[in-house]
Amino acid sequence: MTKKVALNVKCPMCDTSLMDDKHLITGHPSIKLNIVTVRDRGTIRLCSVYGCYDHESDIEIVDGEIANFFCPHCNKDLKSNDECDSPDCNAPMIPLNIALGGKVYICSRSGCTMHFVAFEDLDTQIRKFYHEYGF
Numbered sequence: 045m046t047k048k049v050a051l052n053v054k055c056p057m058c059d060t061s062l063m064d065d066k067h068l069i070t071g072h073p074s075i076k077l078n079i080v081t082v083r084d085r086g087t088i089r090l091c092s093v094y095g096c097y098d099h100e101s102d103i104e105i106v107d108g109e110i111a112n113f114f115c116p117h118c119n120k121d122l123k124s125n126d127e128c129d130s131p132d133c134n135a136p137m138i139p140l141n142i143a144l145g146g147k148v149y150i151c152s153r154s155g156c157t158m159h160f161v162a163f164e165d166l167d168t169q170i171r172k173f174y175h176e177y178g179f
């Protein structure tokens with residue numbers, strides 16, 4: 045693997061940081077989102093290291109179900125019109141703004157291993173990196 049990159053992400057709607065400095069996962073500030081499933085609602089924290097699959101949630105998330113993610117600040121639904129490219133998934137992708145530019149997309153289906161980063165750079169074409177991410 046290449047070196048670990050800890051992402052600093054913001055809400056794509058209100059531009060507020062989603063990083064929680066007080067709750068570390070694998071030694072880095074976690075990405076805090078509100079999560080809603082068919083049964084419950086709660087909080088999920090994702091490891092901010094790109095390619096790391098660690099996450100913690102205070103509600104049960106059943107493998108294979110699609111969850112809805114909301115910004116804890118503006119409470120907007122974060123799902124996009126982009127769908128997961130993983131075979132037989134097609135769940136909505138969740139875009140998060142990277143503070144340094146570009147977006148990271150994570151699949152809203154629990155257990156789906158799709159996520160990618162799209163760097164939007166004026167000088168280069170959009171580059172996409174596919175990694176596993178077990179949200």
Ligand SMILES: [Zn+2]
Binds near residue numbers: 055060115116119120
């Ligand atoms: Zn927001």
Ligand SMILES: [Zn+2]
Binds near residue numbers: 129134152153157158
């Ligand atoms: Zn997926």
